[in-house]
Amino acid sequence: MEIARPYLLFLGDVADSLAAKTAIGIVDWRKDWCIGQIRLQGCAADTGLPDMSIADGAAAGAKTFVIGAVNAGGRLPEHWIDSIVAALEAGMDVASGLHVRLGDIPAIRSAAEKNGRQLHDVRHSTTSFATGKGTRRSGKRILAVGTDCSVGKKYTALAMDKAMNERGYTSSFCATGQTGVFISGRGASLDAVIADFISGAAEWLSPETDDSHWQIIEGQGSLFHPSFAGVTLGLLHGSQPDGFIVCHEPTRTRMRGVETPLPTIQQVIDLTVQCGRLTNPDIRCVGIAVNTAALGDDEALAYLAKVGEQYGLPATDPVRYGMEAIVDKVSAEFGAP
Amino acid sequence: MEIARPYLLFLGDVADSLAAKTAIGIVDWRKDWCIGQIRLQGCAADTGLPDMSIADGAAAGAKTFVIGAVNAGGRLPEHWIDSIVAALEAGMDVASGLHVRLGDIPAIRSAAEKNGRQLHDVRHSTTSFATGKGTRRSGKRILAVGTDCSVGKKYTALAMDKAMNERGYTSSFCATGQTGVFISGRGASLDAVIADFISGAAEWLSPETDDSHWQIIEGQGSLFHPSFAGVTLGLLHGSQPDGFIVCHEPTRTRMRGVETPLPTIQQVIDLTVQCGRLTNPDIRCVGIAVNTAALGDDEALAYLAKVGEQYGLPATDPVRYGMEAIVDKVSAEFGAP
Numbered sequence: 001m002e003i004a005r006p007y008l009l010f011l012g013d014v015a016d017s018l019a020a021k022t023a024i025g026i027v028d029w030r031k032d033w034c035i036g037q038i039r040l041q042g043c044a045a046d047t048g049l050p051d052m053s054i055a056d057g058a059a060a061g062a063k064t065f066v067i068g069a070v071n072a073g074g075r076l077p078e079h080w081i082d083s084i085v086a087a088l089e090a091g092m093d094v095a096s097g098l099h100v101r102l103g104d105i106p107a108i109r110s111a112a113e114k115n116g117r118q119l120h121d122v123r124h125s126t127t128s129f130a131t132g133k134g135t136r137r138s139g140k141r142i143l144a145v146g147t148d149c150s151v152g153k154k155y156t157a158l159a160m161d162k163a164m165n166e167r168g169y170t171s172s173f174c175a176t177g178q179t180g181v182f183i184s185g186r187g188a189s190l191d192a193v194i195a196d197f198i199s200g201a202a203e204w205l206s207p208e209t210d211d212s213h214w215q216i217i218e219g220q221g222s223l224f225h226p227s228f229a230g231v232t233l234g235l236l237h238g239s240q241p242d243g244f245i246v247c248h249e250p251t252r253t254r255m256r257g258v259e260t261p262l263p264t265i266q267q268v269i270d271l272t273v274q275c276g277r278l279t280n281p282d283i284r285c286v287g288i289a290v291n292t293a294a295l296g297d298d299e300a301l302a303y304l305a306k307v308g309e310q311y312g313l314p315a316t317d318p319v320r321y322g323m324e325a326i327v328d329k330v331s332a333e334f335g336a337p
Numbered sequence: 338m339e340i341a342r343p344y345l346l347f348l349g350d351v352a353d354s355l356a357a358k359t360a361i362g363i364v365d366w367r368k369d370w371c372i373g374q375i376r377l378q379g380c381a382a383d384t385g386l387p388d389m390s391i392a393d394g395a396a397a398g399a400k401t402f403v404i405g406a407v408n409a410g411g412r413l414p415e416h417w418i419d420s421i422v423a424a425l426e427a428g429m430d431v432a433s434g435l436h437v438r439l440g441d442i443p444a445i446r447s448a449a450e451k452n453g454r455q456l457h458d459v460r461h462s463t464t465s466f467a468t469g470k471g472t473r474r475s476g477k478r479i480l481a482v483g484t485d486c487s488v489g490k491k492y493t494a495l496a497m498d499k500a501m502n503e504r505g506y507t508s509s510f511c512a513t514g515q516t517g518v519f520i521s522g523r524g525a526s527l528d529a530v531i532a533d534f535i536s537g538a539a540e541w542l543s544p545e546t547d548d549s550h551w552q553i554i555e556g557q558g559s560l561f562h563p564s565f566a567g568v569t570l571g572l573l574h575g576s577q578p579d580g581f582i583v584c585h586e587p588t589r590t591r592m593r594g595v596e597t598p599l600p601t602i603q604q605v606i607d608l609t610v611q612c613g614r615l616t617n618p619d620i621r622c623v624g625i626a627v628n629t630a631a632l633g634d635d636e637a638l639a640y641l642a643k644v645g646e647q648y649g650l651p652a653t654d655p656v657r658y659g660m661e662a663i664v665d666k667v668s669a670e671f672g673a674p
Contacts, residue, residue: 134563134597191533198532198567226471226574226616230535233560234567260471260615274608278597279563 202238
């Protein structure tokens with residue numbers, strides 16, 4: 001799935017910023033891919049991009065109308081359909097991360113057909129993946145893993161990709177979730193792939209490349225999460241990472257959505273190495289990324305110092321303190337750019 | 338997915354027994370669920386059931402016409418469609434394990450609608466699964482795991498279920514693959530489930546039951562297979578087994594379809610215990626099932642004796658030597674029926 005750029009971001013009339021987190025995530029990481037935003041009356045979210053009409057966006061060269069918001073329940077509100085049809089009529093493709101398939105809505109399907117435009121449902125893969133092979137391929141890879149879901153794996157991978165590029169490495173971000181796909185312009189929602197093809201999809205997502213090229217791969221779930229560990233393991237095997245970063249949220253006590261207690265960082269390192277060796281015998285942990293948002297500055301720095309010492313690894317909060325320390329570790333382990 | 342019985346087995350005109358292994362598997366384990374077989378001219382397979390016409394089968398009370406054979410490529414040959422339509426016209430449901438969906442073939446879909454019959458595509462789940470929760474549920478469970486794919490996990494689970502029932506336990510077989518679904522009359526092809534729902538589907542497949550009831554769960558893949566380990570891990574977490582049986586084929590040197598070397602039985606035991614503890618802290622290995630088909634009798638017995646001693650566990654070939662030794666172990670570990 002390759003999504004044409006630039007984007008025009010549609011925020012609908014959502015009631016808060018959280019509901020527009022896809023659009024906000026795109027602007028955080030790829031502002032220069034975005035022409036502007038469209039907000040319906042009553043919209044309480046704002047990406048900071050210029051407000052536009054569909055005609056303005058088309059005139060400014062927008063190629064894809066991205067539905068960057070969800071209403072409660074993940075459904076497509078009836079009154080958003082007019083905007084989507086208008087974007088298709090104006091010559092844009094439409095991309096959505098909603099559960100519903102755009103093509104299942106007759107007005108949208110016929111407008112897309114009539115105007116020869118593409119509909120991208122990033123939650124639903126249209127690619128036919130092969131099963132994973134586990135064969136070593138050239139290029140270097142870093143995977144974000146976690147003690148839980150929703151601990152900052154996407155943010156960590158994006159921040160690592162940015163920091164690697166700034167340090168002079170050739171690096172690219174490989175998306176495995178819907179917001180990530182918009183940010184990379186390519187990828188697959190790994191959680192929506194048929195079970196037999198998880199590792200095959202991960203191999204497709206992080207294909208053979210130059211040995212000097214680093215692919216920084218967005219993680220999914222946790223090997224210790226009883227809902228999603230299968231996805232995490234398939235992603236680990238398929239991405240055959242040289243290095244991985246453990247993402248952690250220190251105030252959490254239970255895995256998200258279930259009663260299972262959180263594993264320790266050490267347990268995650270050990271099981272990731274043990275399982276990851278199947279497809280990359282040299283796999284190693286290169287750092288720990290902690291979401292310290294719930295801690296004060298002193299507390300956060302003390303926590304990172306403690307964790308860093310305990311594991312003998314760089315520990316940072318990517319948002320607060322950047323990824324330099326982990327890039328240093330990669331440089332020490334694998335060589336300068 | 339609940340498939341009405343008895344079955345009328347359709348073998349088409351396949352060129353050898355291997356192509357009819359689904360039908361043969363059903364007859365091996367559930368002969369009393371089967372009324373007869375239908376073979377087209379040139380069919381080289383034979384389940385040993387009486388040959389019938391569709392009219393004979395309908396008159397004898399067949400409720401489901403089971404496509405128990407595959408042609409090369411897994412496609413549905415054009416000339417099988419007439420038989421399927423005739424079965425629907427005669428009042429039977431139709432069940433298939435082919436990749437193609439029966440309802441995607443217009444003649445079949447319209448015959449099913451006209452006659453109010455059900456079409457079961459066991460490779461394509463129609464159940465909406467929840468994500469796995471990892472919550473402990475009542476009942477006892479045994480899962481077949483393997484050093485590789487295609488090492489006898491289905492056969493082992495079926496033989497264990499039979500042996501447990503014969504010993505006076507209340508036991509049932511839980512299917513996770515297509516042939517298994519026909520044999521149990523219920524289940525889901527786990528490899529065809531959307532990745533996010535693997536463990537949830539496994540929880541659905543082996544639901545809460547009496548604490549005296551044993552569910553013997555068909556395994557899939559291997560934690561050490563780079564194509565399918567994600568499915569295996571989700572199944573392990575979702576089925577939260579009390580005991581597991583390691584299935585092994587001693588002459589294999591590489592994992593099926595890939596270059597990855599085979600793990601040892603010890604590695605499989607260790608990683609299964611390590612990962613399985615997430616949803617059942619008391620998980621333990623109860624035996625080793627070896628497919629010794631490639632070995633002579635003396636060699637097979639010597640191999641089983643060696644493996645049994647090495648791991649301190651009962652080791653048997655379910656086909657040659659039965660499952661008594663492993664039922665003894667279950668009885669010793671968990672109590673007599």
